[in-house]
Amino acid sequence: MKDSVRTITETPPELSGCDSEPIRTPGSIQGHGVLLVVDAATAVIRRVSANAVEHPSGGADRLIGSSLSSVLGKVLADKVMAVPPGESPMFIETTRPRSSNGAYHVLAHRMGSILLVELEETGSGEPAAFDVIYPVLQSLVSKLLAAKNMPEACAVAAGQVRELTGFDRVLVYQFDPDWNGIVVAEDRNDRLPSYLGQRFPASDIPAQARDLYRVNPVRLIPDASYTPVPLRPADSAHEPLDLSYASLRSVSPLHAEYMRNMGTAASMSVSIVVAEKLWGLIACHNAQPRRVPFHVRTACVFLGQVLSQQVAAHSHAEQYTSRMALKSYQSRLLAEMAGESEFLRGLTADKASLLNLTGSTGAAIVSAQQCILIGQTPGEAKVRALSDWLESRPPAEVFWTHQLSAAFPESAEYADLASGVLAISVSKLHARYLIWFRPELIRTLSWAGDPNKNAPDIHTGRIHPRHSFDVWKQIVRNTSEPWTDAQIEAATELRNHIVGIVLRKAEEVAELAGELEQSNKELEAFSYSVSHDLRAPFRHIVGYAELLRQDEANGLSATGKRYIETIIESAQYAGTLVDNLLTFSQMGRAALSMSAIDLNLLFQEGWREQRSDIGERHIAFAVAPLPTVQADLMMLRLVVQNLLSNAVKYTSTTPQAKVDVGYVSEPSEHVIFVRDNGVGFDMKYVGKLFGVFQRLHRMEEFEGTGIGLANVRRIISRHGGRTWAEGEPGKGAVIYFTLPKNEPQDKETHG
Amino acid sequence: MAELKPILLVEDNPKDLELTLAALERSQLANDVVTVRDGEEALDYLFIRGRFKDRPRGLPAVILLDLKLPKVDGLEVLRAIKSEAATQTVPVVMLTSSREEQDLVRSYKLGVNAYVVKPVGFKDFVDAIQDLGVFWAVLNEPPPGAVRPQMKR
Numbered sequence: 001m002k003d004s005v006r007t008i009t010e011t012p013p014e015l016s017g018c019d020s021e022p023i024r025t026p027g028s029i030q031g032h033g034v035l036l037v038v039d040a041a042t043a044v045i046r047r048v049s050a051n052a053v054e055h056p057s058g059g060a061d062r063l064i065g066s067s068l069s070s071v072l073g074k075v076l077a078d079k080v081m082a083v084p085p086g087e088s089p090m091f092i093e094t095t096r097p098r099s100s101n102g103a104y105h106v107l108a109h110r111m112g113s114i115l116l117v118e119l120e121e122t123g124s125g126e127p128a129a130f131d132v133i134y135p136v137l138q139s140l141v142s143k144l145l146a147a148k149n150m151p152e153a154c155a156v157a158a159g160q161v162r163e164l165t166g167f168d169r170v171l172v173y174q175f176d177p178d179w180n181g182i183v184v185a186e187d188r189n190d191r192l193p194s195y196l197g198q199r200f201p202a203s204d205i206p207a208q209a210r211d212l213y214r215v216n217p218v219r220l221i222p223d224a225s226y227t228p229v230p231l232r233p234a235d236s237a238h239e240p241l242d243l244s245y246a247s248l249r250s251v252s253p254l255h256a257e258y259m260r261n262m263g264t265a266a267s268m269s270v271s272i273v274v275a276e277k278l279w280g281l282i283a284c285h286n287a288q289p290r291r292v293p294f295h296v297r298t299a300c301v302f303l304g305q306v307l308s309q310q311v312a313a314h315s316h317a318e319q320y321t322s323r324m325a326l327k328s329y330q331s332r333l334l335a336e337m338a339g340e341s342e343f344l345r346g347l348t349a350d351k352a353s354l355l356n357l358t359g360s361t362g363a364a365i366v367s368a369q370q371c372i373l374i375g376q377t378p379g380e381a382k383v384r385a386l387s388d389w390l391e392s393r394p395p396a397e398v399f400w401t402h403q404l405s406a407a408f409p410e411s412a413e414y415a416d417l418a419s420g421v422l423a424i425s426v427s428k429l430h431a432r433y434l435i436w437f438r439p440e441l442i443r444t445l446s447w448a449g450d451p452n453k454n455a456p457d458i459h460t461g462r463i464h465p466r467h468s469f470d471v472w473k474q475i476v477r478n479t480s481e482p483w484t485d486a487q488i489e490a491a492t493e494l495r496n497h498i499v500g501i502v503l504r505k506a507e508e509v510a511e512l513a514g515e516l517e518q519s520n521k522e523l524e525a526f527s528y529s530v531s532h533d534l535r536a537p538f539r540h541i542v543g544y545a546e547l548l549r550q551d552e553a554n555g556l557s558a559t560g561k562r563y564i565e566t567i568i569e570s571a572q573y574a575g576t577l578v579d580n581l582l583t584f585s586q587m588g589r590a591a592l593s594m595s596a597i598d599l600n601l602l603f604q605e606g607w608r609e610q611r612s613d614i615g616e617r618h619i620a621f622a623v624a625p626l627p628t629v630q631a632d633l634m635m636l637r638l639v640v641q642n643l644l645s646n647a648v649k650y651t652s653t654t655p656q657a658k659v660d661v662g663y664v665s666e667p668s669e670h671v672i673f674v675r676d677n678g679v680g681f682d683m684k685y686v687g688k689l690f691g692v693f694q695r696l697h698r699m700e701e702f703e704g705t706g707i708g709l710a711n712v713r714r715i716i717s718r719h720g721g722r723t724w725a726e727g728e729p730g731k732g733a734v735i736y737f738t739l740p741k742n743e744p745q746d747k748e749t750h751g
Numbered sequence: 752m753a754e755l756k757p758i759l760l761v762e763d764n765p766k767d768l769e770l771t772l773a774a775l776e777r778s779q780l781a782n783d784v785v786t787v788r789d790g791e792e793a794l795d796y797l798f799i800r801g802r803f804k805d806r807p808r809g810l811p812a813v814i815l816l817d818l819k820l821p822k823v824d825g826l827e828v829l830r831a832i833k834s835e836a837a838t839q840t841v842p843v844v845m846l847t848s849s850r851e852e853q854d855l856v857r858s859y860k861l862g863v864n865a866y867v868v869k870p871v872g873f874k875d876f877v878d879a880i881q882d883l884g885v886f887w888a889v890l891n892e893p894p895p896g897a898v899r900p901q902m903k904r
Contacts, residue, residue: 528851535848536764539871543770546873575871582850590852 123291154185420480650678756812790823
């Protein structure tokens, strides 16, 4: 999901015309040659450049309508007419018309039904012919092919083009994805200043110029102060003449002015096209006017093509190398993640790899529970706001932009830290993001220093590279270095791995849940069978022993009777134990059914039920005014019974037994306690008090199965309350429980 | 002596059978007790078929029905009794060892009249049976040993 953030180019008003200039149909040519426009079928001259008048053929207008052979002679004209269809101008031959002193290179190319014939003046002292260039070119190409990397290839090519052309300065200029340019290599003498590292805004080479450079690989302006030569008849009388491929095409007056302001009188540029896209230019400048003959230009085009191949090859190699590097970061991260239970934490174990993976300076791991910041990032609140914004967008596995503020304006305040953002979403269900941050490019550059500092300060005219840099700085405000395909891929792969881990964990959890459900079922089956099958034999033992005691009493000795009593007592105890166990398991399983319960009534009723255990004893019982609560009646009754029967039981040896029920109202909960002055307990055992089958007293002292308080704790915790106890041996005990004042929710899930 | 309707006791476990009979005896009920040993027999008795096809007409005063029975279990028997017009008026008491809530809920849904979890203690069991008798069997001044179990083999 590519976020297409458009650069809003602030073009200065004086340059705003650039984009709409008809550069392919200027209606004029440069003056270092003559243009003849010939009908491809009849060889009749249809149009000429106005300077043809200075040529032996006589007045320009007189040429219109005459045959090409009347100007070039039959032999040459036939050669010209034989030019096959194709847009690159072809070199026909160098001619020396009898009527002129100079020699001309004859170039021709077809445009539909017409032929464009260019007669380009030869310069003095230029290499006489191609055969001079070839051996040189051969060694140049082999050197260029030997370059070890892209910067080296660019530097070699710059040197070679300067060697071939003799320009004062040759630059290799590379476009970024937004068509801003940067000078990546340079070869020069000291006549012109260095532009190495200089950056230019996209507006310096407008879109229609870039289009033209992509299809026509070379441009030459031998003298920037030339006077354009108009066509005869003018374009207004004809279809505008397409001069896209003509060597003599006149350039934009703005461009000529720009050149003069750069202090360059002559320029040439050769296109570097990689994968059918304009990658950059080899740009040549000269302080003085300079001609470059056709065959030298052709050699430069050839070098440009070799450089294009080199760039493609090296960039593949670089991508491969960087992908390998990214893979190693990735595997390190995965290894860390695999070793962590909270696997996202694993990402933070190797911070360098996490940042290197995408070439970032900061990262954040954001989820509902946490927000981990690594390296240079905006603050947590800002990062959270950013992840909320990401969440509000259409779902995407990966999001990236190198101009965040264009898409998310409020991020402009931290553009210096995070103009570039690359984010992966690691959960479909929850907002969980891993976000990388990249600083603003200007900030990065300012570390390297302003490349313009050493440029001469020439304040002439409106457009100047010096201004270019300022313009460029304006354009790339709130912009980071763009994310490369390899980095985006690495992030995407990491995401897939993370999602894989998440899925695997989810499967593990599901499997565990399945096992848990299975064991719950087994537990249910177990308690069911205990309920049925274990109770029965105890019942039978008790029943038959009773029958024996009642019906056969006469035949039993005193010892026999004692044995029977013990059998009955033991079986009865075992049965009670089973019943209590079942109750305890039901406390966990049964759903709560809430109703309003008056605790005063519940405690009074509970106390009445203790009567048989109290028997002849007198216990002072007092209940403070108690509230009405929301609870499960059956379960809360069990709590009250347990607490009161404990109080009765443990005061059985106390002379003046007292049991009282107290109440404290807390803001969010009711606190109820049952206090007795019985045998109490040692606080060091308080942890055992509420455990299942934990007894703090010997069997023969106080009977009980040790499950009552465990039940109390379980019931109260299911109501969302708490239980605790205080005691002192010989002084008594207080058991506290609380119930929430808001509607209690069932705190335990049960199958 | 007025003709009392019998009590139908459906119980597969011989120990439970004996103990229940002992409890009935001690609870001073004057009714006869007819015992059957599984759900199928219970239904045969009620619908006067199978080996009971020749028995005198008439329905029991109360059916004491064990929950866990071979062949046709207690809940099925209960369902059959309560879905037949002829038998649905007969009170059914589910006697069970089970303390499982689900069994109780199902029984009540099927229209059981009472549900007694047999206590471990024998005395408690006798008390429970006695309470039931007050409800569903007609009390007489019974002579000692008035219970006449008609054990069918």
